[in-house]
Amino acid sequence: MSSLSLFLTVFISGVVLVIVGLGIAILLAPQSFNLQKGEPYECGIPTHGTSWMQFKAGYYLYAILYLMFDVETIFLFPWSVVVRDLGYTGLYSILFFIVILGLGLAYAWKKGVLKWS
């Protein structure tokens, strides 16, 4: 059995679960209608404006750092499998890489990027 077709099997069964479940719910569950039902719930008070406003997320710098490290993770995964065979050469070459990233993090830390504002 190839892994890919099994992957598809699992994927399809997940989708089927959702569709069947929602199907039953929509068919059998009672429905009612009133004007306020579809309005957003905000502690019972009509909401002010839309929620899709410009929203200042205080962590965009974290997101950039994340990108940096995530790319590194991708590079490191193949390396980590073969590090046994590569021996010390593999260690030194990647050590350089990690140290640079670590320095980057330390710099960001020092600069106060890691402080939520």
Add this chain to the structure above:
Amino acid sequence: MMEKIKKLILDTVAEAVIEEKQKLTVTVEPKKLHLLVQTLRDNKTHSFDYLVNLTGVDRGEELGVDYLLCSSADLSKEVVLKTGTSDRENPLLYSITDLFETAHFNEREVFALLGIRFINNPDMRKFFLNADWVGYPLRKDYDPNPELNPVSIESKDMVDIAPRILETSDGKLVEEFVNIFEDDDYIINIGPQHPSTHGVMHFRTSLDGEIVKKIDVHSGYIHRGIEKLSESLTYPQILHFTDRLDYLSANINRHALCMCVEKAIDIEVPERAQYIRVIMDELTRIDSHLLAWSAMTHDLGATTAFIYGMREREIILDIFDKTCGGRLIINQNVIGGVMFDIYADFQKDVKAFIPYMRKKLIEYDRFFSHNVIALGRTQGVGFMSKDEAISYAVTGPAGRASDWSCDIRKHIPYSLYNQVEFKEILRKEGDAYARYLNRLDEIEESLHIIEQLIDNIPQGDFCAKTKAIIKLPEGEYYERVEAAKGEFGVFIESRGDKFPYRLKFRSPSMALVSAMPLICQGEKIADLIGIGGSMDYVIPDIDR
């Protein structure tokens, strides 16, 4: 000392009328009030810098306001200022919000209930009632016809525009409207139907990401008009309302009203009743602080701690239940004593509770007080300085966490409090963590007080004989007690009837909530909830 104050007052406002009633009472005309208050507040020797109470009264011929001022250093130094206006169509008085921040909400309350508008108050919206409410309920000529104010179930958008009246430098009055929020603010409603606003508080909050920019407090979602209702009930009947103000300090509130009436008609309360009252008061205080602890931990997301606190609380409720047949609303104090004598095993149960509670306090400490997450979420968060606490009239554990000694039990000892020994817990940090710790320490002090009393309950009557119909002689009566959340006060104006002419409760929670916009500004939205928990307000106490 009194003479000096009188002199000071007469030096400032020569035409002031000074009377010696239960308290030193000064009547001035509206224009001079601000000056007098400022002088009283700012003079160095007897600084009256704590506005206890601001009561609007419909005196019949005029609409007036009574101010009870006292000194923050010594709460027993009190002075009452009175002013009023005879214009019933468009009554205007001068605001003292610039001197006492706590006056702000109180003045708005007076506007909603009596229709008096205050010049220079920055935000003159009605506080408890909707803006379109017809009539002013606390006026004697209020028309209670329900057709005037029908129940509306239609959701309406909130209008964030505040009217105000300003006096220009050349003495002209200008009416203007200001926007409370900016146009592009991200406004979110926290409450009224929210799990952690401790009732139906409504904080309209504008956010900058996760940071709270501004809070606009809305109240009145449980305004039940207790003060108006009281005006047509006899004194024993009014008692049952006090339990339902701050239901967590039910017994203490009731104690205050009973004492107020007892002093007015000179009833000697039997010793046994005094003991029972104080023991029950302290149990109530522990109960309230336990709930505050639980609710705060729950607000911070520690559900388990919440359940532990409620578990210990249940033991107190059991004692209440057996003593007076109620768990929360206990109806224990009556005029002249208490309604029920203690039951046979009362002392045994209470004495078993004391060591148990001490053991649990240690557990709470280990479980929550030193938890690194809890410390991070409470330390240095929601800071309030001593001056701010006084200006906002924040009393109780919260005020004492800002290093303001404001325990009425120490300053104006009532009942048995001058016979027992206990410490007033003061902390200097003024943050949420200090308020949190203050409560736990106060539980310990309350246990200590109970310990001193429980074995010495004297024999005798538990209730003095009173007349069937209680009439208070004409006059004004104040009584202040230390409720679990801070200073609770009762003000009765009697005209010799069996009903009070005007009854006002000074609720500690109102001051606590009024400080929220100040101490939450710039904190995160998660802190807003945590600070709310550390302030521990009860909404029905505010709304009355």
Add this chain to the structure above:
Amino acid sequence: MELKDIHIKGIPTEDFKDNEYLENYIKELEANGVNVILSKVDELINWGRSNSVWPLIYATSCCGIEFMSAAAAHHDIARFGMEVTRNSPRQADLMIVAGTIVHKMAPLIKRVYDQMAEPKYVLAMGACAISGGPFVNSYHVIKGVDEIIPVDVYVPGCPPRPESLFYGLMQLQRKIKVEQFLGHKQR
């Protein structure tokens, strides 16, 4: 179906108050000719629904504290499977109105009720929610939450003790159990 088939653990049916209301309800159903096969499925569904009532606590005052007591260790509402308190009306089945409802609150409670998903129930806890209670003569208090939203169970008390609330919840379970779920015209 007969009323004696409705079984609640711990309390025999005849010990419950207000049985005649349910009897009338069943009679009404029978008059409409309930389908036997469907009613078996209904029984299963109603068993599930009655044992999984997730409350939304519309707590305004004292009764809310008693609800907290009920949820805490000594009484433990979790035994009924009802500790999953949902703060969003979308996910709740039962609105427990615990406390006074005043004029200013009326539009809000209506809105929250409207926003609940079907099937939904309302339990009025305490004197204030039932009739205005101590404040019934006030200018700003609504004389009973049933003026605004339909109420299924009334739990008297001021405030009712947690056991009273549990009794009320069991009454609600009984009511859910006799309902016809499938093929029933909705409110």
Add this chain to the structure above:
Amino acid sequence: MILNYSQPLEISNLTSWFDQYLRSNLSEFWTLLIEFVLVGIFLLAAYAVIALILIYAERKITAFFQARLGPNRVGKWGLLQSVADMIKILLKEIIRINRSDRFLFFAAPFFMIVASMLTFGAIPFGKGLQAIDFNIGVLYVTAVSSLGIIGVLLAGWSSNNKYSMIGAMRSGAQFISYELSSGFALMTIVVLAGTMQFSQMIEGQRFCWNIFNGHISSIIAFVIYLISGHAETNRGPFDLPEAESELTAGYHTEYSGLQFGFYYLAEYLNMFIIASIATTVFLGGYLPIQIQGWDAFNGIMGYIPSYVWFFSKTGFLIFLSLWVRWSFPRLRIDQLLNLEWKYLLPINLVNLLLMVILVLTGLTLKNLFGIL
């Protein structure tokens, strides 16, 4: 040959016998088709049953931590409680929200369920009980499980509700942080095991689990993985996106009925998935406790079926996660990010290097004691 006398209770014996039976009677295509359908049904059933059991277990364990009893009125000891909940939630109305982004609002639960389903399929429940066994298993699991967060983000964004919006933003912040830690922690073990395929990784742990093999470094990685895994599942004390006491219900405030039920379900499944990956990677997966040289002991241990081993190890980790959840208050967003960026990530980087050194210098337990 249904019974394998050394391990009579293994399901894999049954499946391989069934496979042979089908192959001998049907063509290749039909065999595969039937098997795929059966795999799908089996997974769905396991998914639902595990969720129901977990929900019950959590409610009961929570209650015991809180000095209560928990559900005990529906069925014996309340065993049927979550079944009743399932019936109820299946028949609850699904509300249409005005002015929401209809399509995304509808699609968000799909992401949630499908992501957890795909990860679920890659878990080796027992010997031969693994649907997807890629040779890049660890990477696959990391990648697929992060899809779930899209479900949360979409839900929060599309429902046009401010609480949901804040919840979604928080979950974004949480995700971008803890994804790194869990990735690095897993990578540390990949260095140790030298493979990313789960089946190989398990086989390599026959006599010495990875957590023992890499001793200090493995234990640090294990703790970090548990913390970050816990955070990724949005459960307390990391439940900021939901944050009941702040945002009422957070990102799923507007979801009702079964759509909410899917989030509820996926939350528990994700908890299970994190625990089972930790079991597989650190605790030897479905392998029994075996000690080289103790043949009698190994024989007895080996007699217990592999899935029992798997579920008991996973159960232990789930208990641990519940214990943590019900002991601590919720973190605030800045504490959350601090924990990751100032503590977990630097420690992780150092730990990874430490592990490489351990492996290269031969200081792992296997090398030191000559374990297979």
Add this chain to the structure above:
Amino acid sequence: MSSVSKYFSGLFTGIKSLLTGMGETWKELWTKKVTQQYPENRETLEISERFRCELVMPHDENNEHACTACGICEMNCPNGTIKVTPMFIETADGKKKKILDTHIWDMGMCTYCNLCVITCPSDAIIFKNNFENAVFEKRKLIMQLNQEGSKLREKKKESKPTEPII
């Protein structure tokens, strides 16, 4: 260097505090559960004698009560929960006498303040601790306390119907 040592000491004290907290929950996991199981323990459940749940008018075996229909309880009730309707009958000696017709008490409105009971001059009503009162319809909460056909107990008998309210 202090910041580095602060970093590590913070890390370790943090971990220690977390473990202490977990230790407490671990202890609680094994302590006896305090839950009382209403309704399973309905037979053994003890509600405090004084707990006020239901106002009753005790009737003796002759179907007689002590209420003189004086209306003091109605007067004292702060929110009008009690309605006492008297009825005037002519006694044998031709005098008009006020007796009780109906004593209506609205359970759904009562505040349980106990004023009616303590002010009652003839101790005709008491609070009972029966808490199982939930119903489906509001009107069922309005109760008539005097039983059908009951009458006033003659004075010569003991005036206290039950144990005194403390």
